[in-house]
Amino acid sequence: MASRLPIEVVTHVMSFLGVSDRKEAALVCRAWYEASLDPLLQRNILVNFAYDKTEEILQSFCRRHLTHLVLSHFDNSSVTKKAILRTCELGSEYLQSLSLKDSNITEGTLVELLSRCPQLTSLDLSGCNSLFMAGTLLNNQTQVKELEKAMKNVTEVNLSSLRYLSDCSFNRVVAIFPKLQKIVLASTQITFNGHAYYARNTTVYDNSAVFTYSCLERYIENNVARIKGLNFSRTTINNQHLARLSGITDLRLEELVLIGCRDVGNEGIGQLCRQQTRLKRLDISGCLDLTDSALGNITQHLTSLEALRVNKCRMLTDSSVATLKNLDRIKSLDLSECYEVTKTGLLSGLCMGSKAMDHLTHLNLSCCSKLDTEVVVKLTVALPFLEHLDLGSCFLLQDVGLHMISSTLHRLRFLRLAWCKALTDLGLLGFKAEGFCPIHDPVTSVMEGECSCTHKSHTPIIFRKPTDALREKKEAALRKMLTELETTIIPENLSALTSLRSLDLSSCPQFTDLGLRGAVKFCELRVLKLNCVHGLTGSGLTEIASNNPGLEELQLQQCSRITDASVDAVTSRCQRLSHLDLSNCDRLTDTALIHIGDNCKRLRHLDISFCCGLSPQAADMLEGRLRSLITLLRRNLGMSTLGLQAVSI
Template sequence: MELPYEVLVYLFKYLPKSDRKVASETCRSWYLAANDQCFLKNKVAVFYKTVLSDDFPSPLNIFEESIITYNNYLFNEVEISNKQNEFWNKMGEHIRCLTIRDCDICEKVFVYMLQKCTNLETLNIENCKELFMSGRLLEGKSEGFLTDNLENLKCLSLSGNQYLTDALFNRFVSAAPALEELNLSACSLQFHCGLVKKFYPLSINIFQNPSESVLTFYFLLQFIERRAKDIKRLHFSCTLIDGAALKSLSEVKDLKLHSLQVYSCDQLTNAGILSLTTHQTSLRELDIGLCTRVTDQSLVNICKNLVNLEYLNIRRCRAVTDLGIAELHNLKKLKSLNISQCELLTKDGLEKGICAGENKSLEELDINSLNIDQTGIIMLSERLPNLRVLNLSNCFNAVTDASVQVIFKNQLFLRTLKMSHCDKVSDAGLTGMGKIETKDGEDGPIMSSIDESHVPPKIHLGSRAEEEIVRDARRKRDVMLMCENLTMDSYTGYSLARIKSLKELDISGCNRITDVSLTYAFNFKEMIIINLSRCQQITCKGIEHLVRNCPSIEYINLTDCYNLKDDAVIEIVKHLKRLKQLELRGCNQLTDETLTAISTHCTKLQFLDVQGCRNMSPELACSIGSLPTLHTVLMSKPGPYIDDGKKNRAPAPAFLPSLMRKLRLH
């Protein structure tokens, strides 16, 4: 007896996206339920490096004939021509969000697309320089049918288009009366007053005669003043916006911004931030990362005036110190905070700021490369109980076996944990083995080195590095013995496996992690992304346990894990049925047997990196590009072969053009 459609939809709401996708492949009724309208609004049909011409069976036909109607489409690095007109004829009216990124498309085809997409709400045209190069795009099309087609457009992104001008910009926004969000990141936006005087004399009407040569902030500001009541979100990242321009923008009458992104804007100053915080008190999201001129003065004003802020990014604002961070306790609604690479921050600032008391609102925290010790990590873990995302990468002195134990004890809701290059973490910390209890009942320290008090002193004749290798081997042996003898009574530590809902884990560069951790601390049914690059002690034995206990992995990075052999990759491709991205760069023991296994078992693989795998045949590595789902293969350039001491400079074999689109030679 089949479950009713409504019951299936209700049950699928509790499944993660990946599980729901796999469930949809079970039968027709499950497919329909997993693609109910409540799920479709967030689904995107992605065409990446796909051949859409008539010479091959076009993937667009699948969507034309599908019983499910998708509303969101992304075209990335593809050629869009008039050969796809039938697709726009059939599907155009259903499209709500359309993204064209790094595509080869001409003006005539683009206009035809807009004619057919009559219900667009989001339009993203990113890095399509050829489309804007002539300056004639949409000329004469701003009125009439185009205005009717874009009347529901709320979000417009023209980011990364260096040939964008005031005239081109005006044609787009004139046809979109309901615009709420505008993205001009990485555009050549000009702020110099001399250009304004040159192109816009005092007597001229700028909207009737917009410049066809430059994109000016002056013209943009006039547009925002006209639409101030509607505009809610602005993106000017990677532009030359300065304090004076931000001040002018902030003081626009009736403008009530909810989100502003000015990431990597080196000219931005405290004066502009001060004006922003004074006039735009409704802000909920603010990104000023990599704005090197921002200081404590800006952060103090942000925390004082923007009390509704939920997202704040001040990554690599190197002038910010504990004085500014201490004011973060005023942001009671803050959910996401990025203070990574702020070199002057210490534990004291964090204690007075986000850790002034128990902070239940903060869910995402990025403290990558902060100069704190392990007591700082322990404090954060104890006072931020509801974290979902935590990035501790490059906190060399802070992330130790003792501090990660506190994380595993308190952060049970984590979805993402990143500890890249924290090389003090060992198997003892990830498994919880070696933890002791003191006489007063408090938790004692983690074993970070073996107890050699019973070992008679010896003179070690090797180097310090060799001595450390010996210590690591003994530590691995002791932890393995404890794990094998594990009982409920003797187990007093906290294993990584306690974080049941973990979906992304990055422990790249943690070279003390061995097969012991993969065997006893990894059991995550929802794990999707795992980065084990430069964990050079792991072997096939650990990989075997990993792929069996974490069957949902889609992205795995094993770069420079030079102890891995073909049998490890065979285990991966056989048991990870959802695998989409596999990185094996620098695994120099792998041979053609690995490539054969990939081509046999990987039915969903999209990305493969085998650079530096010198025992692989270049011909076989190239031929693997024939896999239907694979869009990118990274491999080393085929060099001259050496036969009997002589170089054979025979040319590499000719490959099909469709395969060459997938290959990137390095």
């Protein structure tokens, strides 16, 4: 019956599926496989092409219409060169982006390769130092004219991490891209004191030893109508040169990335904001000297911003964060590791505007340690369209905040709650803490942030040490609640987030089997991280695997209570697993590796480091057995903590 459906109908149905589901559907029959190869379904697929199985891959390329390709792990042999050229020849009609990152490709192969890709719009040459070492790249004018015709559609080029880039080679490279709009120069050696190499009135920059900012500036001035995006991450650009860049006549930047540019300060950002008012994406992460003045200029002048990242700008305070409400087109905002920001600034900047944040879909507040439950509750009301939310290391977040997330943000696809130590099973399940004695924790008290053993507490009970009877009573009540879940829909239960694809609950010490089994139930969940959740046992993990059959990445680092049987259950029930982290799981034995070898036919990355019950011999056997395995991390197998201490002495 399935094979009788028209291919057009099957293709349309597959357009609503994710990549993993599409791969499974393609195995139904040959007609469905043909439907999965439709160019419309390949537009967002990135393929990493290694050359260990060249013939097999080339046969499949005859049918695929790939648009994004990464060529990796190849040498300069004639066989490899032939495979590379054949690959691009087969996909030249549809290939739009090509990455040669960190490869040792030769100039001849590069020229021949690019000449066969006339539809390219993006090219990545980052880390290709062998191309630029000799300094003769593209010095043949015939080749330049040929490539200029083939590269007529390229709008983005990545020249990051190049040690041997010079003014001369830069001019030759950019000359073959007549429509270039974005240049990425992250971590590339740029000399900003060009006066040491050129006279003041110089108009031609052709130094073959260094790459100067003056050369780049001249190129931008000559192509000012086209240039829309620049990336100077981890370079020594300073306020003076940023002001010069911003002041180039008729330059209208839409994207600027300055990650880790420690010489950039308030003055440079101020000049940028006043002169480049059309910026849509700005990333100043890790610019440690920036203060409220910089963010104030951003919110005042860059009202068209759609994406803003100011993470690790640790001198920002509430006064500037409160002005974020002026960015009424913002879609992505990253304030992680801004330690001085409190709920006052977040409430004013993100929650007080009527419709100022209607477009916001990505929000990162990780390591904003002063963020509390009140802020999260109001954020969920003010930002109902969030798809990506990171609240990692928000120690004051309590169960009520998690209840509001579960019941309100139904569009969430990514949720990170790692190191939220005040969250409990009740928060996962959606129940209120009635009749339970709060767990005593002087760092993250559940009593309004105050420690219950001090005179500041408003409760007559100063301190009550949990007893076995009290703990058993609590677990019995939770079991009763779990029974209720089978017949009642709890809107505050975490499983209400049906669109969730990635969930991180790592290092939440109060989570146990009871809460995880009752709340982590997602048919579409792809990534689950439960590192350092010590309350997770083998039986709980088995049930989680049953409730989440679509898992592709599972991290269980330092979950010391899981056993071989639970690994067998996970690997047999989650057939799509490609990433598995079992490091520091001390109860595992070589039997667990046998189960992985039997059940995981798609596993690509496995970490079994520091598992004292596993032997190197069993790891060797698994590595030889699993053909799909690319990475196997196996540090200090079979060594106990005591043994490690003895070695270090």
